[in-house]
Amino acid sequence: QSVLTQPPSASETPGQRVTISCSGSSSNIGSNTINWYQQLPGTAPKLLIHSNNQRPSGVPDRFSGSKSGTSASLAISGLQSEDEADYYCAAWDDSLNGWVFGGGTKLTVL
């Protein structure tokens, strides 16, 4: 049981927009920034979004993040087949005094 809650799966057709939610509490998302990681099949996770909505250099602007209260969302527009991956949210938790992850969302591009 993960501290942050994500839907286990999501799917959409190429070119469309999909959003992945991440729900937490006042001790994590509610008081700290949220980060998103993309894990392509068979590879290590890669930073996708940091500080709620900041894209690292090289990440397409099709990817965007937002946060409101104790929840956050990752949006992917103009879906491409190469976006098929697992997506994880993560945040510092003040109660745990460490990082917590969501359980991950497997995105399927139909």
Place this chain on the structure above:
Amino acid sequence: QVLLQESGPGLVKPSETLSLTCTVSDASISTYHWSWIRQPPGKGLEWIGYISDTGNANQNPSLNSRVTISVDTSKRQISLKLKSVTAADTAVYYCARVTGSIWYGWFDPWGQGTLVTVSS
């Protein structure tokens, strides 16, 4: 672009100590925080612990104080020791640099990961 490379035994016997090292490609090791994260086969990510740039360390309480993380700046290595392992500790183990502060930081980059299997 800094590169991280995990290394260590791929097989550890139950009740023994898992020992891994993460080698950092540049000299930034003393100016950043570092973390270990693991992923059991087919499952999600679990934060193991971190060591700060000042040497302070903390671990996930779920690991029941079995974790030791240390830094050797002369070798540019971060070490992980997990004692009294069981089959539940079988996972791919990743090291990652923490960019930003501890509370507002993020993991970037990550190493490629190394699979450790706990079995007799």
